[in-house]
Amino acid sequence: MADDYNMPVGELMKGKRGIITGVANHQSIAWGIASQLAAQGAEMAFFHLPGMERRVRPLAEGVGARVIEAVDVTDDASMDAGFAAVGSAFGKIDFFVHALAFAPRDQIKGSFVENATREGFRTAMDISAYSFVDCARRASHMMPDGGSLITLTYLGSERAIPNYNTMGVAKAALHCPGPRAPGHPGQRHFRGRHAHPVPCGYFRRPVHAGPGPGPVRPQGGYQHGGRGRSRPLATVGPWPVHHG
Numbered sequence: 001m002a003d004d005y006n007m008p009v010g011e012l013m014k015g016k017r018g019i020i021t022g023v024a025n026h027q028s029i030a031w032g033i034a035s036q037l038a039a040q041g042a043e044m045a046f047f048h049l050p051g052m053e054r055r056v057r058p059l060a061e062g063v064g065a066r067v068i069e070a071v072d073v074t075d076d077a078s079m080d081a082g083f084a085a086v087g088s089a090f091g092k093i094d095f096f097v098h099a100l101a102f103a104p105r106d107q108i109k110g111s112f113v114e115n116a117t118r119e120g121f122r123t124a125m126d127i128s129a130y131s132f133v134d135c136a137r138r139a140s141h142m143m144p145d146g147g148s149l150i151t152l153t154y155l156g157s158e159r160a161i162p163n164y165n166t167m168g169v170a171k172a173a174l175h176c177p178g179p180r181a182p183g184h185p186g187q188r189h190f191r192g193r194h195a196h197p198v199p200c201g202y203f204r205r206p207v208h209a210g211p212g213p214g215p216v217r218p219q220g221g222y223q224h225g226g227r228g229r230s231r232p233l234a235t236v237g238p239w240p241v242h243h244g
């Protein structure tokens with residue numbers, strides 16, 4: 001399955017090990033990233049949302065994943081178990097890919113101010129922003145030789161894009177940990193570990209095409225997608241290797 005998206009094959013990531021989060025199915029951006037890392041020789045552990053194993057396991061096994069763990073980022077015990085499993089299998093890691101986010105459906109359509117609820121806002125911030133801080137801390141402890149932390153953001157963190165709403169605020173919060181994360185000035189004791197919020201263009205996902213009275217995908221102002229068109233997943237190719 002690693003050649004699903006015809007990623008360039010090589011040895012740029014040979015000997016590197018890391019954790020991939022956020023694969024739900026073969027259309028996930030995380031799967032594009034994992035495909036490229038596998039094609040360049042990386043060894044990977046996969047964390048998937050509990051309940052997603054039926055779809056994720058065949059993909060992960062197809063790229064020789066050493067660890068496949070159900071990890072809910074809102075559950076500390078689940079995070080402890082996932083990172084412990086990677087620690088046992090790999091000892092140390094070189095990269096961590098944070099490719100996950102969530103906001104309740106009613107928080108990503110219509111009027112931001114009218115529809116934002118305390119619980120919806122809290123959920124979006126917890127899963128989409130705080131989880132990166134938590135993952136960065138745990139992953140950096142497994143990077144004694146330095147490493148790379150990647151998370152995915154979107155133009156909706158900087159501009160008001162219709163329907164992006166609460167997710168845009170969560171993405172804006174996600175930008176903030178970057179300069180404060182391991183490896184940046186002010187965090188010198190973590191030198192050698194780098195955090196990269198990668199701004200993606202628009203990738204059409206099934207959730208954007210779901211049932212409902214109107215479109216719930218973000219509209220207009222696409223950074224790379226070109227006039228609202230979705231990018232092909234194969235275009236993630238260079239990111240993980242460049243930042244890895």
Ligand SMILES: NC(=O)c1ccc[n+]([C@@H]2O[C@H](COP(=O)([O-])OP(=O)(O)OC[C@H]3O[C@@H](n4cnc5c(N)ncnc54)[C@H](O)[C@@H]3O)[C@@H](O)[C@H]2O)c1
Binds near residue numbers: 030071153
């Ligand atoms: N699709 C786009 O156009 C686009 C553009 C820019 C950035 N992004 C970002 O890229 C990342 C991946 O999104 P995607 O488009 O591939 O969608 P996706 O639905 O495939 O990925 C989201 C992932 O988050 C996981 N997840 C949700 N709640 C979780 C939890 N509590 N614990 C663990 N995992 C959880 C889901 O299982 C899923 O695998 C997200 O951060 C998204 O905001 C997407």
